Amino acid sequence: MIASLPAAFLIILPLLLILARLLKFLPENNNDAITRLTEDLDRILPQTQCRQCGYDGCEPYARAVAKGTVALNLCVPGGSATERGIARILGREPATSTNKEAHDADPQIAVIDAARCIGCVKCIRACPVDAILGAAKQVHAVLPGLCTGCGLCLPPCPVDCISLAASPRINRHFGWTKPGRLRSPRPSA
Amino acid sequence: MNRVLHDFPGGLKLPTGKELSDRLPSLLHPLPERLYLPLHQHVGHPAMPCVRVGDKVRKGQLIAGAREYVSVPVHASTSGRILTIGDYPVPHPAEFKAPCIVIEADGLDEWHDIEPSPDYAATDPADLQRVIHHCGIVGLGGAGFPTHVKLGEGFENAVELLIINGVECEPYITCDDRLIQEKADYIIAGARMIAHAVQARQCVIAIEDDMPEARQALVTALDGDDIELVAVPTRYPAGGEKQLIRTLTGRDVPVGGLPIDIGIVIQNVATAAAVYRAVTRGEPLISRYVTITGAIENPRNLQVLLGTPVRDCVEKCGHRSFSESRIILGGPMMGMQVNHPYIPIVKTTNCVLIQQRESLPPELPCIKCGRCSEVCPAGLMPQRLYHAALRDDFGQAVDRHLFECIECGLCAYVCPSRIPLVRYFRYAKTQINNKERQLQTAQDLRERFLAKQQRDRQDARSSPSAPEAAQDDKRAYLKEAISRSRSRRERIRHQHDPDEKPGDD
Numbered sequence: 001m002i003a004s005l006p007a008a009f010l011i012i013l014p015l016l017l018i019l020a021r022l023l024k025f026l027p028e029n030n031n032d033a034i035t036r037l038t039e040d041l042d043r044i045l046p047q048t049q050c051r052q053c054g055y056d057g058c059e060p061y062a063r064a065v066a067k068g069t070v071a072l073n074l075c076v077p078g079g080s081a082t083e084r085g086i087a088r089i090l091g092r093e094p095a096t097s098t099n100k101e102a103h104d105a106d107p108q109i110a111v112i113d114a115a116r117c118i119g120c121v122k123c124i125r126a127c128p129v130d131a132i133l134g135a136a137k138q139v140h141a142v143l144p145g146l147c148t149g150c151g152l153c154l155p156p157c158p159v160d161c162i163s164l165a166a167s168p169r170i171n172r173h174f175g176w177t178k179p180g181r182l183r184s185p186r187p188s189a
Numbered sequence: 190m191n192r193v194l195h196d197f198p199g200g201l202k203l204p205t206g207k208e209l210s211d212r213l214p215s216l217l218h219p220l221p222e223r224l225y226l227p228l229h230q231h232v233g234h235p236a237m238p239c240v241r242v243g244d245k246v247r248k249g250q251l252i253a254g255a256r257e258y259v260s261v262p263v264h265a266s267t268s269g270r271i272l273t274i275g276d277y278p279v280p281h282p283a284e285f286k287a288p289c290i291v292i293e294a295d296g297l298d299e300w301h302d303i304e305p306s307p308d309y310a311a312t313d314p315a316d317l318q319r320v321i322h323h324c325g326i327v328g329l330g331g332a333g334f335p336t337h338v339k340l341g342e343g344f345e346n347a348v349e350l351l352i353i354n355g356v357e358c359e360p361y362i363t364c365d366d367r368l369i370q371e372k373a374d375y376i377i378a379g380a381r382m383i384a385h386a387v388q389a390r391q392c393v394i395a396i397e398d399d400m401p402e403a404r405q406a407l408v409t410a411l412d413g414d415d416i417e418l419v420a421v422p423t424r425y426p427a428g429g430e431k432q433l434i435r436t437l438t439g440r441d442v443p444v445g446g447l448p449i450d451i452g453i454v455i456q457n458v459a460t461a462a463a464v465y466r467a468v469t470r471g472e473p474l475i476s477r478y479v480t481i482t483g484a485i486e487n488p489r490n491l492q493v494l495l496g497t498p499v500r501d502c503v504e505k506c507g508h509r510s511f512s513e514s515r516i517i518l519g520g521p522m523m524g525m526q527v528n529h530p531y532i533p534i535v536k537t538t539n540c541v542l543i544q545q546r547e548s549l550p551p552e553l554p555c556i557k558c559g560r561c562s563e564v565c566p567a568g569l570m571p572q573r574l575y576h577a578a579l580r581d582d583f584g585q586a587v588d589r590h591l592f593e594c595i596e597c598g599l600c601a602y603v604c605p606s607r608i609p610l611v612r613y614f615r616y617a618k619t620q621i622n623n624k625e626r627q628l629q630t631a632q633d634l635r636e637r638f639l640a641k642q643q644r645d646r647q648d649a650r651s652s653p654s655a656p657e658a659a660q661d662d663k664r665a666y667l668k669e670a671i672s673r674s675r676s677r678r679e680r681i682r683h684q685h686d687p688d689e690k691p692g693d694d
C-alpha cells in the first residue's frame with residue numbers, strides 16, 4: 001500500500017498537468033473562436049460604419065454578436081438580408097424579423113461646402129473610414145470613392161457646412177435592367 | 190494565301206446591308222461649330238483636363254492627360270477656344286451625361302506643333318509604345334481598349350502572331366472596308382510598326398472573302414512578304430477576336446483568358462492606320478472613319494473629327510426626321526440604341542445606323558427549340574443562361590460560362606420567341622460585376638475602419654491632453670473662425686435671396 005502510493009502519484013501527476021494545461025488554454029481557445037466568428041460576421045456587414053446598430057461600427061457589432069449577447073437584426077443599412085446572413089453563419093433561425101428590407105436608397109456621400117469650412121478637423125476625427133482629407137485651418141474635402149454616407153461627420157461640424165448628396169458613384173455602377181420588367185419604384189423608407 | 194483555315198462553332202451568314210455604303214468613297218465631314226470631347230472614350234481611367242475654359246487650343250494639342258497607365262489622353266480635334274468643361278450626353282446605354290471638354294471651332298483648323306518619331310525600326314519598342322500612348326490611340330474596332338497596354342503585354346510575352354483585323358463582319362458597317370480601299374498603305378505600314386512594337390514573329394492582315402476591292406488594294410500596296418494576307422469566309426461573327434484566332438490558327442483562347450496567353454496580339458485595321466499617323470507624323474488620334482447608314486437618303490462613310498455631334502453627320506447624309514427613327518451606334522447586332530442625337534462621335538464609334546421605329550411584339554416563353562445553342566459562336570447554351578438570369582441565379586450563370594459570351598446577338602436574332610437574350614446576359618453580367626465591386630469596396634472600408642480604430646486607441650493611450658494655454662488658443666481660434674464662417678453664410682444667403690426668412694434651412 002505504502003509502496004504503491006508514489007507509483008499512483010506518478011501516474012496521476014502527468015494527468016493533472018495535462019488537465020491544468022487544458023484549463024489554461026480553454027479560455028484562449030474560446031477567444032480565438034470569437035475572433036474568428038467576429039471576422040466571419042464582419043465580412044457580411046455592409047461596412048457603412050454608421051453606428052445605427054448602437055455599436056461603434058461594424059466590427060464592434062460583429063464582436064457583440066459573436067459573443068452572443070445581442071439581437072441579430074440591429075444593422076439598419078444591411079436590413080433583413082444581413083440578418084439572414086448572420087443567422088446562417090451562427091446556424092440559427094433568423095428571428096421573426098422585425099427588420100425592414102434593406103432600404104435601397106440611392107447611395108449618398110458627404111459634401112463639404114468649401115466656402116464655409118474653417119478647417120477645424122472635427123469631421124476628420126469623426127469619420128470612421130478616413131474619407132476626409134484636410135489639415136488644421138485648411139479647407140477639408142471628402143473623398144467620394146471612400147465615403148459611405150454614414151453621416152457621422154455632420155453633427156460635429158461647428159459651422160454645419162457638411163451635407164449629404166447623391167453619390168456620383170452611381171454613374172460608374174451602371175447596371176442593365178432586367179428586360180421585360182420595369183424596375184419597381186424605390187419604397188420611400 | 191496558303192494558310193489552312195479552321196472553322197469556329199456556330200455563327201450565321203447574315204444579310205449584310207453593306208452595299209448601301211461600301212461603293213462610294215468616304216467624304217471629309219466639314220468642321221462642326223462645336224466639338225464635345227468626352228474624357229472617357231476608352232477602357233480604363235478617364236483622362237484629366239489640362240486646359241481651362243477660355244484657353245485657345247490648336248488642332249492636335251493635348252487637352253486632357255492620362256494620369257494612369259491604363260488610360261489615354263484626349264487631344265483637340267480642331268483649333269478654337271475651350272467653351273466649357275462639364276457634363277454632356279455621351280455614348281452610353283443609359284444615356285449618362287459625363288464630363289466633356291467643349292471646343293468652339295475657330296474655323297482655321299490650325300495644327301499644333303507635332304513631331305514625327307525618328308525611324309521606327311531603329312526605335313526601342315518601349316518608346317514606340319510610348320508614342321502610341323501619347324497619341325491617345327485605342328482599339329478602334331469598338332472595344333476601345335488602350336492600344337499601348339495591349340502592345341506592352343505583347344512585348345513582355347513572346348508574340349508568335351500579330352493579327353491585323355479587317356474582318357468587318359457585322360452587317361451594315363463598311364468603315365474598315367473603305368479605309369482599306371483608301372489607305373491600304375497606311376495599314377500596311379502601321380502593321381509593321383505594331384509588329385516592331387511587340388516584336389511579333391509573324392503578321393497577318395485578315396479580311397473577309399466578300400471584300401474583293403479591299404483585297405486588291407492591299408495586294409497592290411503590299412511590297413514584301415513579311416505580311417500575309419488572308420481572306421476568311423464571310424460568316425458572322427468571323428471578326429470576333431476569339432473566332433478570328435480560331436479561324437486563322439485553329440487554336441482557342443483559354444476560357445477567361447486573353448489572346449496573349451497563346452502568343453497572339455490582335456489589332457484592328459483602323460488602329461494600325463492610326464499608329465502609322467502617330468509614328469510618321471506625330472498626329473494624335475483626332476478623327477476616324479464612320480459609316481452613316483440605314484434608313485437614310487445618302488448612306489456614306491465619313492471622315493469625322495472626334496467630338497462631332499452624331500446629328501451633324503446624319504444630317505449631312507440627308508436625314509431629317511429624328512422623331513420617327515432610332516439611332517444605333519454600331520451595327521444592328523451589337524450596337525447600342527441612343528436617343529440623344531447630340532451625342533458626339535468618339536474614338537470607338539464605327540457606325541451610326543438609322544432604323545425606322547417599330548414596336549416589337551412582346552417576348553414569349555422559351556420553347557427550348559435549341560436554335561440559340563446552334564448559332565452561339567462561343568459554344569454556350571444561351572437558353573440555360575437565360576433561365577439562370579431570369580431566376581437571378583447568377584452562380585449558375587457563371588458556372589455556365591456567362592462571361593465567355595461575346596454579346597454577338599446571334600442567339601436573340603434566331604430566337605423564335607423573340608427573347609432579348611443578350612439583354613438578359615448584360616443584366617446578369619453587370620449585376621455580378623457590381624456585386625463584386627461592392628464586396629471589394631466593403632473590404633477596403635473594413636480595413637480603413639479597423640486601422641482608424643487602432644490609431645484612435647493608440648492616441649488615447651499615448652498623448653495626454655494639450656497644455657491649457659494651447660487649448661485656450663485653439664478655442665479662441667475656433668470661436669473667431671466660426672463667426673467668420675457664419676457671417677459669410679449670411680452674406681451669401683442675402684445675395685441669393687434677399688427675402689428669405691432667417692431660420693429656415
Ligand code: SF4
Nearest residue numbers: 050051053057058075
Ligand atoms: S448599423 Fe450596420 S452598417 Fe451601421 S455600423 Fe452597425 S453594423 Fe455597421
Ligand code: SF4
Nearest residue numbers: 127147148150151153
Ligand atoms: S465623410 Fe462623413 S459621411 Fe462620409 S464616411 Fe466619413 S463620416 Fe461618414
Ligand code: SF4
Nearest residue numbers: 117118120121123157
Ligand atoms: S468639421 Fe466642418 S468646419 Fe471643421 S473641418 Fe470639417 S467641414 Fe470644415
Ligand code: SF4
Nearest residue numbers: 555556558559561604
Ligand atoms: S432560341 Fe429562344 S426559344 Fe429557342 S431555346 Fe433558345 S431561348 Fe428558347
Ligand code: SF4
Nearest residue numbers: 565594595597598600
Ligand atoms: S450573344 Fe452570347 S450567348 Fe448569344 S450567341 Fe452570342 S456569344 Fe452566344
